[in-house]
Amino acid sequence: MPLYREVGVVIRTHKLGEADRIVTLLTRGRGLLRAVAKGVRRTSSKFGARLEPFMVADLQCYEGRTLDTITQAETLGAYGPAISSDYDRYRAGNVIVETAERLAEGDPSSELYALLVGALRTLAVGKIPPDLVRDGYLLRAFSLAGWTPGFDECVRCGAAGPHTVVVVQLGGVVCEDCRTPGSPRLDPGSIALLRSLLAGDWDGALASTERERGQAAGIAAAYAQWHLERGLRSFGARRD
Template identity: 55%
Template structure:
């Protein structure tokens, strides 16, 4: 019972752990993304003790089922069961680990309180984290594909096949970040980028999930595409995603 004499409300949700931070001597603050409730910040009591049953469960990138008690500013996790231990595979691969950090930081920034936008973002993050954990694709390309799709879901869908000004069918040789994609020769404003045709093709494949094309791309195209995706993300977020600086591309 609370001090007011009323029992605190509790709820159950699944979620992906975005990050953790120390609280006191033995506790942690857990930030997780729920498909129903968005970003949740909750205290987990005693999880830093070696005897804690939840300590290994409430780690970044894990998908969990959690029982949570509501609080005014900080909720409390009273029970957590592991659904998918993605973090175990990711911590063993530095490139995948850094890509996952950039994903969860972006997901936290993009997820707002509007219920209709939460579930699609959750599904995208879940699929991307799972793909990183499985391996099979270069982590940087999984990250770039996720970032483009997450931005599209948030309402900022780029175009890499049609001119974003006049709609002319490509291929086009220039990309304008503020306009949101490729521009034809007639519509090209000053300051547009001139990536290689292979890079433009790769960007379209990353957005569409054409992994046959993505996996066949060369390192130079991946590097150039990654820089464009990063610029596009930061243009719309209007903030730097710090984790992107640590991403290892190969």
Template identity: 45%
Template sequence: MRESYRDRAVVIRTYDFGEADRVIVLLTKNHGLVRGVAKGVRRAKSRFGSRLQHFVDLDVQLYPGRNLATISQADTVNYYGAKIIEDYERYTAACAALESAERLAFADADKDPYLYEAVTAALRRIQEEDPLHVLDGFLLRAMAHAGWAPSLFDCAQCQRPGPHHAFHPAVGGAACHRCRPPGAAEVDPETLHHMWLLACDEKTQPTPEQAAQAHRLIRAHLQWHIERKVTALSVMDQ
């Protein structure tokens, strides 16, 4: 039997299991994506069930199992929910960050703390900053870490210097007039500049139209590469 271990983690998703247990999907700092069961947490007398929720930075004790780890202890390190759950835009942006992180995570990505640290930083910033800007910046940087960064100036196909007026995930981002594929989005070059600033974590002041267009392009690029929709991103746009 493998030894138990402690790690920092955030809750990505939960679902009920059996009569009183709950399965918790955790994004950990040093063990990638971990699915664990918290036994008895749905009982009223559970000692740590209330801590195993979204928007909490946890210190957890885990016992590896064949299919599911067992979560035997969970201590709150930071709680980000107070300013998130009471604000619809912040809440949906935070949920989108968590769901996207699950799609971008790899269960065997041990000892790579990047995604955990990026998620906790995003949750912290969503409390105070423009939630859409924080989310889009997080997604751009997380995709770059995964090797899917969109080209935002040079043509993704032929590297012709920009700025360009077209964008399509299939070619890798910005496209010149020669490489522009059918169905490419017509894009304001300033929108791509705004996206570049977000990716670099620099200050940016886009118009509402540029911010909205950037969000649509980032969502399209993400969902193209993970090959599935992120439900929380669709909710944001309703």
């Protein structure tokens, strides 16, 4: 059975038998990968801790008939402990990796992989509020997937902004003539925050108020769930 090397982010794990785990990873070259890590639940395992959620690892695997097997794992980014030890980071991290998994169901994307690693690194460092990291990741990940939101001119008719009414189903802000009934009107600062998050402008994002962050978070969540066509479990998940 041929050996190969790959780098990947651990998305989630499942128990298998008494000592093994099935590990789901987003890899740089193969996209989503589900592989068996044998013996990692034993206390004597040399690399079990390297295959926990939010960790980035350099892997050696061999191909199997149904599932590949991980034979070696070296840590490239030890983000798991810092994220899992903080409740807000943990919730944001779960939304990020679940979104990454859902978007990676097609062909491999090195850009999506790099964006995920960057988001988890920023989350682990802790200098940016977790909700901003999460919302910035959502907007940029969907942009990479081909659904770039528009927060400047009207996304329906192209009328120059500024506009403050957002229609998620149309992909961004609309003018008064294109507004649909029930569409939310945001504060101008919330639209500016959405622009900053989409651009990866953390200085601009950090200048926002709590109200603006709350409005932007609602739009980012609605945008994600609209394009995924079903809700993200992690938005409502709680850790016991």
